[in-house]
Amino acid sequence: MIEAKVDIVEAKEKKAKPDPENLSFGKIFTDHMFTMEYTREKGWFNPKIEPYAPIELDPAAMIFHYSQSVFEGLKAYLDPEGHIQLFRPQENFKRMNRSNQRLSIPLINEELVLDYLKQLLTLEKDWIPSADGTSLYIRPFIFATESSLSVAPAHSYKFIIILSPVGSYYPEGIHPVSIQIEHDYTRAVRGGTGTAKTGGNYSAGYIAQAKAAEQGHAQVMWLDGVEKEYIEEVGSMNVFFKINGQVVTPELNDSILAGVTRKSIIELLHDWNIDVVERKISVSEIHEAYKEGTLEEAFGAGTAAVISPIGELSWGEEVMIINGRQTGDLTKSLYTTLTGVQTGKLPDPYGWTVKIKV
Amino acid sequence: MIEAKVDIVEAKEKKAKPDPENLSFGKIFTDHMFTMEYTREKGWFNPKIEPYAPIELDPAAMIFHYSQSVFEGLKAYLDPEGHIQLFRPQENFKRMNRSNQRLSIPLINEELVLDYLKQLLTLEKDWIPSADGTSLYIRPFIFATESSLSVAPAHSYKFIIILSPVGSYYPEGIHPVSIQIEHDYTRAVRGGTGTAKTGGNYSAGYIAQAKAAEQGHAQVMWLDGVEKEYIEEVGSMNVFFKINGQVVTPELNDSILAGVTRKSIIELLHDWNIDVVERKISVSEIHEAYKEGTLEEAFGAGTAAVISPIGELSWGEEVMIINGRQTGDLTKSLYTTLTGVQTGKLPDPYGWTVKIKV
Ligand SMILES: Cc1ncc(COP(=O)(O)O)c(C=O)c1O
Ligand SMILES: Cc1ncc(COP(=O)(O)O)c(C=O)c1O
Numbered sequence: 001m002i003e004a005k006v007d008i009v010e011a012k013e014k015k016a017k018p019d020p021e022n023l024s025f026g027k028i029f030t031d032h033m034f035t036m037e038y039t040r041e042k043g044w045f046n047p048k049i050e051p052y053a054p055i056e057l058d059p060a061a062m063i064f065h066y067s068q069s070v071f072e073g074l075k076a077y078l079d080p081e082g083h084i085q086l087f088r089p090q091e092n093f094k095r096m097n098r099s100n101q102r103l104s105i106p107l108i109n110e111e112l113v114l115d116y117l118k119q120l121l122t123l124e125k126d127w128i129p130s131a132d133g134t135s136l137y138i139r140p141f142i143f144a145t146e147s148s149l150s151v152a153p154a155h156s157y158k159f160i161i162i163l164s165p166v167g168s169y170y171p172e173g174i175h176p177v178s179i180q181i182e183h184d185y186t187r188a189v190r191g192g193t194g195t196a197k198t199g200g201n202y203s204a205g206y207i208a209q210a211k212a213a214e215q216g217h218a219q220v221m222w223l224d225g226v227e228k229e230y231i232e233e234v235g236s237m238n239v240f241f242k243i244n245g246q247v248v249t250p251e252l253n254d255s256i257l258a259g260v261t262r263k264s265i266i267e268l269l270h271d272w273n274i275d276v277v278e279r280k281i282s283v284s285e286i287h288e289a290y291k292e293g294t295l296e297e298a299f300g301a302g303t304a305a306v307i308s309p310i311g312e313l314s315w316g317e318e319v320m321i322i323n324g325r326q327t328g329d330l331t332k333s334l335y336t337t338l339t340g341v342q343t344g345k346l347p348d349p350y351g352w353t354v355k356i357k358v
Numbered sequence: 359m360i361e362a363k364v365d366i367v368e369a370k371e372k373k374a375k376p377d378p379e380n381l382s383f384g385k386i387f388t389d390h391m392f393t394m395e396y397t398r399e400k401g402w403f404n405p406k407i408e409p410y411a412p413i414e415l416d417p418a419a420m421i422f423h424y425s426q427s428v429f430e431g432l433k434a435y436l437d438p439e440g441h442i443q444l445f446r447p448q449e450n451f452k453r454m455n456r457s458n459q460r461l462s463i464p465l466i467n468e469e470l471v472l473d474y475l476k477q478l479l480t481l482e483k484d485w486i487p488s489a490d491g492t493s494l495y496i497r498p499f500i501f502a503t504e505s506s507l508s509v510a511p512a513h514s515y516k517f518i519i520i521l522s523p524v525g526s527y528y529p530e531g532i533h534p535v536s537i538q539i540e541h542d543y544t545r546a547v548r549g550g551t552g553t554a555k556t557g558g559n560y561s562a563g564y565i566a567q568a569k570a571a572e573q574g575h576a577q578v579m580w581l582d583g584v585e586k587e588y589i590e591e592v593g594s595m596n597v598f599f600k601i602n603g604q605v606v607t608p609e610l611n612d613s614i615l616a617g618v619t620r621k622s623i624i625e626l627l628h629d630w631n632i633d634v635v636e637r638k639i640s641v642s643e644i645h646e647a648y649k650e651g652t653l654e655e656a657f658g659a660g661t662a663a664v665i666s667p668i669g670e671l672s673w674g675e676e677v678m679i680i681n682g683r684q685t686g687d688l689t690k691s692l693y694t695t696l697t698g699v700q701t702g703k704l705p706d707p708y709g710w711t712v713k714i715k716v
Contacts, residue, residue, distance in 0.1 A: 025507065056412040059413055066560040069561075150385075152564065186548065189584075199421075199423055200425045204551045206511050225583055236509055
């Protein structure tokens with residue numbers, strides 16, 4: 001491993017580590033962060049690991065006005081030997097560059113940035129929780145810093161990585177949730193920003209999420225913006241169905257975010273010789289399968305929860321109960337295998353994991 | 359006028375005023391800004407006029423991650439008697455609340471905020487340029503400040519107003535520009551955030567704008583996201599056409615931003631007894647009118663330029679030259695009247711202007 005050159009400024013005082021039994025999501029951050037800056041003249045420069053601290057920005061900084069930003073989300077685990085382990089981090093930085101391209105943000109050097117991350121993790125190793133289901137959530141993000149109200153790409157940016165120890169998504173064990181199919185609000189449409197991990201896609205969905213929550217549902221299922229008929233995602237996750245023995249998931253188009261978990265599930269299923277197809281899936285088709293009794297399992301897939309089984313799917317007045325509101329067998333196997341490989345408890349025959357030996 | 363209570367902290371040192379002949383857009387800011395904060399417990403509190411200065415934010419502040427933000431844009435002018443004059447500012451704060459609603463941001467008290475703005479302008483009066491076409495651009499904005507990576511509405515926000523003296527949009531006089539109709543990229547779709555003035559809508563359009571600029575066009579004309587056939591906006595402006603003596607503009611739907619300039623133009627045309635219709639307008643219809651020789655004028659309308667005549671409209675290989683690339687007579691009258699009323703050089707029979715006598 002070639003170590004990319006980074007200035008390291010160590011925090012003088014270290015924070016107390018949180019109680020591993022009481023971790024929430026993304027509220028507590030470690031002692032250090034990685035930062036780097038961009039200007040037109042210098043490109044990306046000044047890579048630095050420094051104490052976690054507030055950022056100073058001019059009130060005219062473009063991020064406040066035109067939301068030119070992208071982010072990523074991945075996790076670090078401690079494997080049973082105590083080494084740090086990452087899951088397909090190259091995929092996250094590749095996707096970050098695709099997001100950058102869509103948002104007119106300068107590209108990053110993916111290898112270099114992964115190396116910076118490794119150095120940051122090495123320094124923060126003691127922050128990685130080891131209890132079942134816990135991990136160190138990694139949040140790389142880029143935002144426009146130039147002070148200007150011009151509606152145009154900024155000439156300067158900041159890239160930051162912060163780290164947050166997070167608890168199990170399922171403190172009481174994996175369990176199915178209730179999902180509402182959203183007809184009126186739209187997450188993304190062809191030609192829009194749906195394939196990019198950019199802030200605007202997320203705050204835009206809060207209103208629909210609140211509507212679903214009011215009606216007792218955990219999440220929203222998003223339909224395509226054009227026909228309002230094809231299933232795209234669920235909350236901030238990709239989605240899978242098992243119908244009559246076959247696994248189906250919406251094919252990647254110009255509005256679905258290409259998840260790393262989704263990709264890994266498809267590869268696992270191929271390896272297991274289970275039929276899996278990426279194609280358009282309409283709500284009517286799911287409803288038909290439900291009525292015929294062939295809708296066997298359904299789940300969301302993403303870094304935060306890994307796998308989130310769907311127990312109930314509401315579509316207007318229709319309520320579809322899936323697998324008697326129990327986690328399906330295939331859903332369970334995928335969850336066990338994925339989390340096993342991610343945490344190093346199971347072998348990784350796929351070359352997905354990246355170890356940092358410290 | 360009841361003066362809402364605001365703490366005022368005056369800047370110790372005042373900046374030098376910029377050369378009024380060389381003003382750009384949104385690069386220079388005045389000595390003071392208005393700020394106010396929101397928490398769940400207190401609501402909006404701590405209204406303050408204070409020296410223009412950087413803001414400190416935690417790297418986990420939600421604005422960096424999920425772009426929960428809204429903004430407004432309006433202008434202050436000096437009228438011929440030297441009084442400060444605003445143009446329909448109530449409309450901007452009304453729209454800001456509509457944007458807040460869509461982005462799950464707590465509503466503001468529109469009257470109170472207008473009063474805060476008036477107090478800020480009174481203090482910054484010397485910053486309002488008086489040369490032809492110049493003004494003091496007003497940028498109110500709200501963003502999520504809570505430190506948390508939860509994909510959910512923030513529990514804390516900041517509301518800020520900054521002021522920037524801006525030059526004439528047309529230093530060489532009003533002149534028509536070339537516009538490209540964009541087929542692939544989408545600005546907004548029904549159920550999305552197009553009717554809200556939120557940051558994500560703007561950075562999402564940079565890539566299409568760059569493509570148009572590469573091909574020698576000034577701006578992009580946006581089509582609807584569903585059928586890619588109906589005209590919605592041009593750049594960050596609403597759009598009008600004069601066809602065979604009748605003025606038409608896209609009707610407000612669930613993806614077009616309701617402009618204050620647009621609204622004022624429609625009201626002016628009614629007052630002038632000129633036929634004006636709000637309805638769906640397809641590209642094919644415009645192209646037909648062009649071929650028949652009845653496409654007489656076209657222009658964009660928004661606060662920044664007020665009116666921006668369209669001289670050329672490109673649609674794939676087709677190039678439509680409008681009014682021999684000259685500013686049309688009606689376009690000119692609207693521009694003269696609107697800017698005249700806005701600056702107080704013409705009487706205001708509509709009650710649109712708000713004067714601050716200092
Ligand atoms: C909108 C959206 N869809 C899907 C995913 C799943 O992607 P991944 O599996 O890479 O976490 C995410 C990210 O978590 C997301 O934000
Ligand atoms: C997308 C968009 N459309 C139209 C307008 C025009 O609105 P207004 O006339 O209120 O400035 C704006 C704002 O300037 C805008 O951002």
